[in-house]
Amino acid sequence: MEFPESNEKRKKLGQAIMFGLSRGISYGIVALLFLILFFIVKQGIGVISWEFLTAMPTDGMTKGGIWPAIVGTVYLVLGSMLFAFPVGVMAGIYVNEYAVAGPVKRFVKMMTNNLAGVPSIIFGLFGMALFVNQMGFGASILAGSLTLGLLALPIVIRTTEEALKSVDDTFRQASYALGGSKLYTIRKVVLPIALPNILTGLILAVGRVSGETAPILFTVAAYFLPKLPSSIMDQAMALPYHLYVISTSGTQIEASRPMAYGTALVLVVIVLIVNIAAALLRNYFGKKVKMN
Amino acid sequence: MRIRRFTEPVFESLIKICGYSSGFVVLLIIVFLFKEGISFFGSSPVEEGFTMYVHASNPVKDLSAAQIKDVFDQKITNWKALGGADQPIERFSLDELGEAFTEEQLGKDFEFLPKCIDSYMDSLPGSLAFFPSAQTDGKVKSAVPIKIDKITVGKFLSDTEWFPTSRPAARMGVMPLLLGTLLVSFFAIIIALPLGLAAAVYLAEIADERVRKFLKPVIELLAGIPSVVYGFFGLVVIVPLVQSTFNLPVGETALAGSIVLAIMALPTIITVSEDALRTTPRAMKEASLALGASQWQTIRKVVVPYASSGITAAAILGIGRAIGETMAALMVTGNSAIMPPTLLQPVRTIPATIAAELGEAPFGGLHFQALFALGCLLFIITLIISLLVERVSAKRIN
Numbered sequence: 001m002e003f004p005e006s007n008e009k010r011k012k013l014g015q016a017i018m019f020g021l022s023r024g025i026s027y028g029i030v031a032l033l034f035l036i037l038f039f040i041v042k043q044g045i046g047v048i049s050w051e052f053l054t055a056m057p058t059d060g061m062t063k064g065g066i067w068p069a070i071v072g073t074v075y076l077v078l079g080s081m082l083f084a085f086p087v088g089v090m091a092g093i094y095v096n097e098y099a100v101a102g103p104v105k106r107f108v109k110m111m112t113n114n115l116a117g118v119p120s121i122i123f124g125l126f127g128m129a130l131f132v133n134q135m136g137f138g139a140s141i142l143a144g145s146l147t148l149g150l151l152a153l154p155i156v157i158r159t160t161e162e163a164l165k166s167v168d169d170t171f172r173q174a175s176y177a178l179g180g181s182k183l184y185t186i187r188k189v190v191l192p193i194a195l196p197n198i199l200t201g202l203i204l205a206v207g208r209v210s211g212e213t214a215p216i217l218f219t220v221a222a223y224f225l226p227k228l229p230s231s232i233m234d235q236a237m238a239l240p241y242h243l244y245v246i247s248t249s250g251t252q253i254e255a256s257r258p259m260a261y262g263t264a265l266v267l268v269v270i271v272l273i274v275n276i277a278a279a280l281l282r283n284y285f286g287k288k289v290k291m292n
Numbered sequence: 293m294r295i296r297r298f299t300e301p302v303f304e305s306l307i308k309i310c311g312y313s314s315g316f317v318v319l320l321i322i323v324f325l326f327k328e329g330i331s332f333f334g335s336s337p338v339e340e341g342f343t344m345y346v347h348a349s350n351p352v353k354d355l356s357a358a359q360i361k362d363v364f365d366q367k368i369t370n371w372k373a374l375g376g377a378d379q380p381i382e383r384f385s386l387d388e389l390g391e392a393f394t395e396e397q398l399g400k401d402f403e404f405l406p407k408c409i410d411s412y413m414d415s416l417p418g419s420l421a422f423f424p425s426a427q428t429d430g431k432v433k434s435a436v437p438i439k440i441d442k443i444t445v446g447k448f449l450s451d452t453e454w455f456p457t458s459r460p461a462a463r464m465g466v467m468p469l470l471l472g473t474l475l476v477s478f479f480a481i482i483i484a485l486p487l488g489l490a491a492a493v494y495l496a497e498i499a500d501e502r503v504r505k506f507l508k509p510v511i512e513l514l515a516g517i518p519s520v521v522y523g524f525f526g527l528v529v530i531v532p533l534v535q536s537t538f539n540l541p542v543g544e545t546a547l548a549g550s551i552v553l554a555i556m557a558l559p560t561i562i563t564v565s566e567d568a569l570r571t572t573p574r575a576m577k578e579a580s581l582a583l584g585a586s587q588w589q590t591i592r593k594v595v596v597p598y599a600s601s602g603i604t605a606a607a608i609l610g611i612g613r614a615i616g617e618t619m620a621a622l623m624v625t626g627n628s629a630i631m632p633p634t635l636l637q638p639v640r641t642i643p644a645t646i647a648a649e650l651g652e653a654p655f656g657g658l659h660f661q662a663l664f665a666l667g668c669l670l671f672i673i674t675l676i677i678s679l680l681v682e683r684v685s686a687k688r689i690n
Contacts, residue, residue, distance in 0.1 A: 015588035022494040025487050029558060030510050036517070036525055087310045094311025098304070110682070111315035117678040118671065119616025120519075121643040122321065125650070125667040129324040133655065150317055157314060183300045204516075211518025214618040214643070218650055240520040240619075247524050248623055257528075264524050268517065275516045279509055 037268065044265030047258045053266070057224065062255040066263055071228055072141075072236030073210055076220065079145025079232070080209050084152040085202055091153075092160025092198075097186055116154035120214040123151045127219040142232045144220025151215055152205040159201020163194040196285040200278045207274035211267060213240040239267050325671055328664035334442050335658055337461045343428060344460060345421040345435035347413055352376040354439035358453070360461035363420060371418055379418040385460075386423065388412075406431035422460045448665060454629040454640070456649065456659045464662045466669060468629040472639035476546050476625060477614035479635065480553035481561075485607055487554075488561030489596075492606075495562070496569035497591050515559035523623030526552035531624055538636055544626030546639040552620045557610040564609055568602020569595055605684045612677035616670065618643035642670050 055065030095112075099105040127147030137143040167190050175185040191198075213221075221241035229236045247253070247260040337357035338344055344360070346352060352374050362368040363381055372378045389398065393408050405427045413419055413434040421435060440461065441447070451465020491511070495504055530551050535543025572595045580590040596603070626638025627648060633639040646663050653659035 011586045011589065015586045018588045018592075019494075019498055022490040022498060025490040026494040026499070026507060029487065029491055029514070029562075030507060032555065033510055033514050039525070039529065040521070087313050090307045090310035091313050094307045098307060099311065108311060108315060111318050113682070114675065114678050115314045115318055117612060117616075117674055118318075118321065119618065119643055119674055121616070121618040121646050122325070122667055122671055122674075125646060125664060126321045126324055128650070129328060129664070130320065134324070153317065154314060181296075181300060183303055184296075207516055211516075211520065213518070213520045214647055217647055240518055243524055244520050244619060244623070247527060260524065264521050267521055271516050271518060271521075272513070275513055 037272075040261065040264050040268055043258075044261035044263075047262030048265060052262055056226070057259070062252055062259065066239065066242060066259070066266065068225055068228055069237040069239045069242040069263070070266070072220075072238040073240075075141050075229065075232075075236060076144055076148055076216065076238055077206055077210050079141060080148035080152055081202065081206060083146060083149035084156050084205060087149075088153050088156025088205075089160050089198060091157045092164060093186060093191075095157065096161045096164040097182070097190070112154045112157050115150075116158070120151060120212055123147055123215040124217050124219065126150075127215060132219055138233065139218065139220055139222075139235050140233045141220055141229060141236050144216045144236070144238075145232075147215045147219045148209045148212060151212060152209050155205045155208060156201055159204065160194075160198050163197030163201065164190060166197065167193045196281055200281050203274055203278040203281065207271050207278070210270055210274070211240050213238075213244055216241055239263060239270075243267060321671070325664060325667050328661055329668035330665075332443065332658070332661035332665040333445055333448065335661070336440055337443055337464070337658070338440055339460050339462070340657060341425055342422060342460060343425040344438045344440065345409075345413075345419075345423065345428075345432060346438050347417045347419055348434055348436050349417055350376060350436075352438070353436075354441065356441045357443075357461040357463050358451070360420075360440065361453075361455065361458055361463055364458075364460065377418075382416045382419040384412065384416070384419055384421050402427045406433075410434045452631045454645070456653075456662055462658060462662075464658075466642075466666065468631040468633060469640055469642045469645050469666070470669070471631070472546065472625070472629070472633040473615055473641040473643075475633050475635070476549040476553060476621065476639060476641055477611050479546070479550035480557055480614045481607055481611050483550060483554035484557040484561055484610060488558050488606070488610075489565055489603065491558075491562050492565040492569055492603075493591055493596070496566045497587070497595060511559055511562055514555070515563075519556065519617060519619040520623075522552055522556055523620040526620060526624035540636060542626060542638060544624055544638050545636050546625060546633060547635045549621050549625035549639065549641070550635070552624050553614040553617055556617065556620060557614055560613055561606045561610045564606035565599065565603045568599035568606065571602070572598045601684050605681045608677055608681050608684065612674055612681070615641075615677070616643060616674055618647050622647050642666050646670075 052065045053070065054067050056067055058064035091112075095105065095108055099108060124147065127143060127150070131137045131143035131146050132139055135143075171189050171193060172185055175189045176182075180188065216238055220236055220238070222235040222237050223245055225235065225237055243260060243263040246256045246263065338360075344355075350371070352371060355374065359368065359374055363374075364383060368374065368381065370378065370380055374381075389405075389408055389412060392412060398404055398408055402424070405423065409421065409423065409428065409432050413421065413432075419435075420438075423432075443464065448464060448466055449470075450467060451463060452467045453463040453465050454468055455463045495507060499507065526548060531543035531548050533543070534540065534545055534548045534551070538547075576594055576598065577590055580594045581587070585593065621641045622644035625641060625644060627640045627644055628638040629640045629645075630637050646666055649659065650663050653663055
């Protein structure tokens with residue numbers, strides 16, 4: 001009886017250690033997130049003021065505010081969503097409602113996956129080659145929005161597809177039985193049910209696009225502009241690019257550090273708001289939209 | 293009703309077109325990337341619009357870009373090292389001519405340049421000259437243009453030096469960038485995989501529902517933080533930490549990059565492997581428990597092996613993300629193309645190189661094309677990775 005008992009003890013001890021370890025690591029990762037957030041909030045909160053949010057940068061980006069970068073990011077997000085949202089939603093409708101299971105559908109899904117896996121700097125290269133040079137838009141809000149729109153496309157397609165998939169087939173059949181055509185059914189029955197989940201995807205895409213830097217490096221971003229952009233053919237400043245330049249390549253990196261913390265805080269707050277909004281929407285309607 | 297009969301087919305074909313949009317975009321990316329990238333191969337590494345000449349009597353008739361760079365860096369000073377006669381190499385270009393001749397002698401638009409080169413060249417049989425092609429093409433008698441090896445795919449992949457702006461001949465070897473990228477990415481996964489796997493096991497098997505409902509969204513939030521914020525965090529926190537811990541002259545190292553990329557890869561690894569762990573059939577777990585195995589033994593011997601292909605997919609996906617990551621790598625790795633790259637030295641990754649240099653590369657020039665060739669390479673690597681992931685995850689279903 002000695003042996004099995006000690007074996008049992010060892011088993012229990014081993015389990016306790018490993019459970020403790022994996023619990024510790026999990027909480028450690030969460031702690032890391034809070035550490036990053038806490039650090040940025042602590043360093044950046046002192047900089048945030050009405051002036052910081054609404055004034056132009058001055059004194060070689062060491063003073064003033066980030067207003068043009070905020071405006072630029074808003075333009076880019078709006079522009080990219082104007083493109084990605086309709087195209088992405090229709091593509092999602094095609095994949096889930098029209099495409100027949102088979103090689104074509106598999107191919108379309110594979111391409112969406114591949115597009116989602118393309119590194120963001122490749123979108124930057126591509127946007128520069130196609131929109132900036134080939135189409136002659138130059139570095140402009142138009143070129144940047146289209147580039148970011150392409151990047152957001154697979155996110156919108158996938159969430160739309162998942163949202164439509166969660167709509168029970170009985171709704172469609174009921175509509176068909178009442179004489180509704182396929183498109184009419186999608187428009188009047190399927191889309192309204194799936195709408196909250198589709199919107200969750202849209203919000204997540206907004207979050208992703210507002211933080212992307214590499215695709216806008218060569219397609220739109222300006223180091224410093226003394227005035228706000230007046231048309232879609234103008235260059236613009238943008239929050240993530242602004243954070244990048246003032247933290248690495250400014251003329252007075254040390255002096256502009258507080259500005260960098262402030263910009264990072266604004267970016268993080270935007271992302272947090274977006275993610276929390278998506279989570280609330282998702283919880284409120286009680287359906288899960290998966291991202292990966 | 294009649295209107296709808298017309299509008300419906302229009303809408304439906306629009307939907308169909310949009311359905312193919314992602315495939316179309318991938319195709320466009322390939323076309324535009326490779327159009328620029330491929331024209332890079334077969335071009336000459338010598339600065340555009342310039343020709344290199346040697347004295348007509350010189351037996352050396354062709355050189356490589358590496359040899360030219362060594363000559364101009366004064367690492368090679370004798371023709372003997374290049375397979376020629378034992379005589380010193382005299383480099384000369386417009387700068388030297390400007391000292392030897394007056395502006396009048398050279399002509400306002402350098403129209404007398406060939407004559408001046410001839411008279412200068414005659415006295416210097418060991419010269420290696422470097423002049424604009426437009427004024428000298430076919431007009432210089434004493435010298436012959438030297439043949440310089442064209443850039444090939446093989447040389448691009450195997451050359452160990454990256455000096456894209458060095459004059460007169462650029463060296464564009466992808467080796468230090470590729471090895472730097474792989475070093476940073478693999479080390480990031482070595483850090484992230486055990487941590488991520490432990491967290492995934494905890495979430496999937498150990499944590500109760502209440503804890504999981506709190507942890508999961510928080511971990512997903514990590515994925516939402518923009519990469520430039522991670523880069524900034526790395527720059528102001530991780531970089532100084534690495535520098536003081538290892539007592540280094542600079543903190544911007546491969547190690548700092550790996551740590552930042554590891555943090556960024558965690559959510560991907562956790563989400564994908566947790567999903568895989570959850571697919572383990574309940575019956576299998578219960579059978580193990582019924583045989584007297586502890587819960588941990590069941591996890592180790594049943595759940596993890598069952599999910600192994602999903603975990604592999606998570607690791608590959610994580611590596612893919614790390615390889616393509618641009619801003620964080622650009623901000624914390626120090627960006628110097630050292631060969632061979634090591635963990636405690638600055639390294640330069642492929643995406644960071646594109647991001648840092650494309651803005652300064654003249655449009656359509658050799659450097660510009662070289663960066664697109666880098667983009668092609670990166671695209672091929674990530675394509676292989678997504679195919680691998682698809683392959684590995686497909687195995688799980690069978």
